[in-house]
Amino acid sequence: MNTNKTSILLDDFSSCQSKLSSRIYSNPQKKMVAISYSEVKDVIAEIEKALGDGLFIVALFSYELGGFFNNLSLGKFQKPLIIAWAFKKVEKVSKSSVDLWLSQEIEEDAKGSKKSLNNSGICNVRMNSNEMQYEKKIKKIFQNILLGNTYQVNYTFKVYANAYGSPVDLYMKLRERQPSRFGALIRDNGFNVMSFSPEWFVELDNGTLRAKPMKGTLAVAGSKPSDLSKDKKNRAENIMIVDLLRNDLGRISEIGSVKVPKLFEIERVGEIFQMTSTVESKIKKNIGLEKLLEAIYPCGSVTGAPKNQTMKIIKDLENEDRGFYCGSIGWLDPCSSPNSLLGNLMMSVSIRTAVMSGHNLTFGVGSGITIDSNYKEEWKECLLKASFLVRLPSGVGLFETIRIEGNVPKFLKNHIIRLIKSAGNFGIPCDPDLLEELVHQKISRDNIQKNKLYKLKITLSPEGNYDIEINPLENIDPFPKIFWAAELIGKQKSVVDSRDPTFYHKTTSRYIYDRAWKEAEKKGGFDGIFINEKGQVTEGGRTNLFIRNGDNWQTPPISCGLLPGVMRAIIIKDKDTKVQEAPLTPKDVIEAESVYICNSLRGLVEVDFSSLASGINVLEYSTIDEA
Template identity: 35%
Template sequence: MNDTVPPQFRGEPLRTLIDFASTGAAGSIRLRGAFGAPRQVLAAQTLDAVRPVLDAAQALAQQGHWCVGYVRYEAAPAFDASLSVHAANAADASEGPLAWFGVYHEMLPWPEPAPEAEVRVDWQAGIAQAEFERSLTEIHRAIADGEVYQVNYTAPLQGRVQGSAHDLFLALLRAQPGGFAACIDTGEEHVLSVSPELFFDWRDDRMLTRPMKGTAPRGATPEQDQALAAALAASAKERAENVMIVDLIRNDLSRVARPFSVRVPRLFQLQSLPSVWQMTSDVEALTREGTTLADVFAALFPCGSVTGAPKVSAMRLIRALEPAPRGVYCGAVGVLQPGGAATFNVPIRTVTLRGHAARCGIGSGITSGATAADEWQEWRHKRAFLDRASQPFELLETLALADGVLRHADAHRARMRQAAAHFGYAWDERHIDDTLNQLVRQHPAGLWRVRLLLTAQGQATAQAFAMPAAPARVRLQLAPSAFEAADSEFVRFKTTRRAHYDALAPTAPGVFDTLLWNRHGEITECTRGNIAVLQGGRWLTPALHCGLLAGVGRDHWLREGRLSEAVLRLDDLRRAEGLAFINSLRGWIDAELETSP
């Protein structure tokens, strides 16, 4: 078979894709390409076969081949029998070789973009919040007793996929770009990793590791985003968590390093991801002559950022608290280039598929200062990449068209442009204008509700629906519980992903909308518009950092000075001198609350 002919032109599907960012190390470049069926497969079904598989992969790479594959977390005892893991269970979704590498003669070009196929995944949490809290209590006990300093605790999400593995991978890659991504098809399972974390980059005798430890959510505004980043950078808890793992990796790396060559050139660097800020540090060394890939794994695997410290004790506690094998998640996924240069990620943000069954782990590092509420929220932030990729969505703007004039058109266009930049959607300003102008020409008179949609590929559509005049006064009901999605990007940006709002839409006769509030007891917005509260003779509207959409009407009245931002709590509703429902579509409508909080 001639490997210089791309498989897509031979009728053979591309089976494996890699998109590894440059690490910044000397000689490192972005690796982006595709592979067909492997010419040879190296697989370890037992612990005693893991090191020989790594030796064989390294030898073949040095002979001029590409090797792409993974090592499962449960392979750890192959390098150190004191490392505790679950035994692989053939009935479990994580069952498979402990190590697997496909061998290829050549990396082929990244495939040309194809029309997007819809892919959906319905995810179910693998752990209840009560169980999560019990596990944190046990970890805190172990920390207090001096058994561990930190434990990386995780749990799986389970899902069913509608669509192809490759389409899901591309959706995941759009949701979590710029890291160390791989889509590996072994024939039995697919590994879809879009991990932002570098495990190690090893070329010649230079070794770079970049542990990622320390997390903060992204902000609702540029100012809040920078404030959250600054708070992460200054956080004593997050820095302590990071430096614990840096010290562990320095110690691990010293096993294969030349004397006095281990150093930490960069500490506490912030990396911006679409849904979170992450803190990373670089640890470097020069490896001793004769060091093999298996030696590197014996020194470093699993990465300390996904175990905790000390590693042996942390993994023992993980084995006791986590009910099932982690699988490829928290193991290593990587590429060996012709000549032997090796780059592996730490496969967080990683989905494995067996048939239509999907599995993805989510976790965080638990230290003495960790609280169950904050860690649970961190897990929600970390799974945001799954929420983006698991259901298709379009960007949405709803405008009023009155007698041939679009109300606040420039502001709606600007807000959609910001959303497109955030989600990585293609944006063509002229195409948007042409779409809206055509609709306006078709509806020169009357009052219309215009629904403008934009796909990921930048295709815009617009529809107009006859709209009655806004009512003079409306009744609102208070949400019965805190709005769990208040910190979601699908709140901060307007899209067709609205199930979290629809679930709280009013059903009682005469109720216009539902007033939402967050877990801190702060008022946020309604499901279809913003809220204004009259207090002390001033109209106030909740601040964006409370978790709400920056409504176009809201921004208009803020600029006019009719509104001011404030943090408003449930108790403030009792003292309110007036309420108003506000949005660009319907304007300013006096409101009353049906029930008191």
Template identity: 35%
Template sequence: MHEATALIDFSDPRDDAAPRLRHAFGAPLRVLQARRLDEVPAVLHAVEQAARAGLWCVGGLRYEAAPAFDAALAVHGQPDGGAAPLAWFAIHAAPLPWPQAAAGAPQDARINWDAPLPRADFDAALARIQQGIAEGRFYQVNYTAPLAGRLSGAPQALFAALQRAQPGGYATCIDMGVVQALSVSPELFFDWRADAQGCGAILTRPMKGTAARGASAADDAAQQRQLRDSPKERAENVMIVDLLRNDLSRIAQPGSVQVPRLLHTQALPTVWQMTSDVRATTRTGTGLADVFAALFPCGSVTGAPKVEAMRAIRALEAGPRGLYCGALGVVRPDPEGGAGAIAATFNVPIRTLERQGSELRCGIGSGIVWGAQAQAEWREWAAKRAFLERASEPFELLQTLALEEGRLRHQALHLARLQRAAAHFGYPFDAQAVAGCLDRLICQHASGAWRVRLLLDAHGRPRAEAVALAATASPVLLALAERPFAAAHSEFTRHKTTRRGHYAAFAPQPGSGVFDTLLYNEAGEITETTFGNIAARLDGRWVTPPVACGLLPGVGREVLLREGRLHEAVLTLQDLPRVQGWAFVNSLRGWLAAEVQAPGVHPQARPLLI
């Protein structure tokens, strides 16, 4: 972050079309900290007074600060013997402009993550929560577990990667000395605009209910509908809305608590989320410490009722949550509210990393209600971790084209697919720059056959390289994978990038005579090979698996589908003995007759054409 000690990049929670609150902050005038529970309210009071005096205050509270407001709110003891404060705020005279990207080559950041919570432990925790619900102790518990990892590279590069992976929302990067918070949370905790007497409008927007994004436009729309119409997801959201209505009533003017928007579905890069708005007008005399006393921690990360849910969380979770599930934000003067007015905006720090040196922690969790299924919740956790997968290692977008005698095969379709991937991952795309890059390469390879790799980096810079392309003899031999392809539904499968470790794990052994590996998903559905699509002759016609099975929609496949020479159909492992012919398909090599090597499957020795 160069000389910046904090960055704030917040949406305007009251107007999606308004400019973002996007500032940097340098060395603070002073720092306010609370290391004991009894110091937390005083810190919040001092923050409020500083903002009313015209200063900007950036910081937050750890989840373990909750008993400062109510001793009945159970939490674990602080980590590191209390080295990290329960509340921390830096006081600044004014914000600075957002820093420009450094000139030269972009910095990289990489994270090596430890193994996540074992599935058996996850299932056991869910069973205990279900038992507690059956006993009437609570209605919902937000169960979480930490991921631990190690960072190599610059923290500012990691924050930039996190913002690309999870754009929008309420992002902040704050250096708190002992720890650093890197948050790209999409969830608003509260936005409070108060006059000098503490009277003003307060908005909370709890986020409960999750569905993974779909593999295609139709599948994505179906996922949104399923989330919106799911009784379980709706109940999960409404329970927390009721909790926050009750919490807000503690500081609200009578009759002012309202729910103007309920069960709204919001599209994020890797998941659909359900949110609701709960609004109120605070009573005269309300202070920032009163707002936190009424609301903290946010009910969306505890469950309901809050006291019983937090007792369950302390019993189920192995250690403190830290900044995760606490609150991070900014308290600032509000000129629109008159002299002494303030605006306080805090996120709920989900999708948030806490850094100490090279060590990183990131919590993942979900709300568990009656009827929740362990497999579905486990998939939800995986979907919520997807932003980390994006940010943990740099990658470029990739297209592989055939260049023959100065002409690129299916160039327009490849560029359209590259542009779709750029939009999906938030990479800038300049069609003119990409076309110019390819033109220069064509001029250098005007004759012969070439394999072209077109790459686009996170900053939208294209580059292209070419190697000689030799003809491939057919039929080629494909070997059926020995295990399911767990990454079938990953965005790094649906879009072609240089992140190919999940494919490399299934690559044939050199010298085996096997051309490629035939993959299938965890439902036993055939998907693709590690670098091409598959076609099978079944019941007299040529078919290829649909995108919903989990595969890269190749350009060669797209051409054959458009021409009507290939049709989409689900193909399972049980169907393999009935297949009358096989072919490997991609844009680079075209159509290659194939044989499949698998138990119970008869190889096709003769070339079959369509």
């Protein structure tokens, strides 16, 4: 996968030929980053200069940047406060053109990739809060409201997951589930931001400032739009933020120009209805980006009211920095006249936004808390807002291969336990009792011969459907030969990424592994051995690997990026073997007294590893990009 590139899509699902509101940017001329408060003014000045030079800007602003403009110390600043890119041009496109561009991006990524990039998804989903912890925080907010410290607090928490497959394909899948006016896919050398925000922060259009605060939520199921528009609690939430935005815009607007032309409009966003209002004004002359942000940032809908005091409360309540979640993603066009400090611009509130670094994905979710809030309902609202991500159907299926000997499936419970764990990790439904019953029914129904060996394969589809097949188990040579996978399928495709979560599970996305052992068979062997991005030995295409020197046995640890094999676990638990888990280099394997491979079909098998020494030169890798 090509991660050494920068491209940005600002994606409006309503974009059409008559109104091209989606934007594509590529090949930035400049990248500007502020990590500390001391760098903020300089970076903003760089952005303003780039605009004056006729360049187009896309910028990411973190929530913690708001501390700079509100004289607060927020967070530990472990992440950038501002990242901005300057481009020579922007391509304005329709939704159909965006669809085509996304498909082309996936095709480009697929060149040289070792896996199917359409099998994207997330797994290992967890949160930094549970319902009980959430309730305690809400009670603290109530205390602050009763003490008169705040009227409303936008309280948030984080969802974490591991992502696999192409970030572009993942974006496309999430985009289908949560189409939005302010979608964004930002790709910058392995760092990805995927936003599905429905919330308009501020627009500057030929001197008119326009903000659309979004506050007020109701589940679509069992409701109609008027239920939300008439709800007193949600209307109160919304009007508080409208008043806050009126005040913010008033600081940089012509006297008497601030108006609220629309109140309590309802729109559907995925599985929820959201309430929005519109605030408009005429911007004063000589207002640049710094003064604009100083007046309005961050958006009041993600803080609460009053803004400054509530941001202090949020800092004390929340466990970690928000980062780009609850910040803003914006485009800024060049100044229209020499006397202007700002041209047209549009900024969204970066809610419903996932940030990916490598395979690690972080997603924030929250809601506005007032004295009338019910913590159980607020908790449900947060889970509903995150559901388009956390309930994304798996991009891969799972399978198990089991030895049948004497009509008995060997280590069946071990295999089912592993399958259940993996299914839970990928969000695939799986009933262990039903599965075990289906396996025994299949064995009885197929009338297999007791004196022969068979291979039973269980496949679990992403939707949770089972397929069970039984085939004869062929004999193998008593001393089978193994090769380096690089010798069989090439250097680039044989390097596994230990950070890729799919390597730790027996998924149906195993093309490169299957190709390695099939190529080995063509050369009269049995398997190909893989190396990870650190140059450590991992496993074979269908086996785990052990080396022996005297009475000392070693095998790579799971953390190197390999499958926790059922037979591997049994061998490690064997007290007579005394296996040590330790990272192994190719040299360790070549210089071992004996090398063994294992899986639950074959058991532990000593191999001919003479070809590994002759193929060592193929492992002289250059720097490995993310696999």
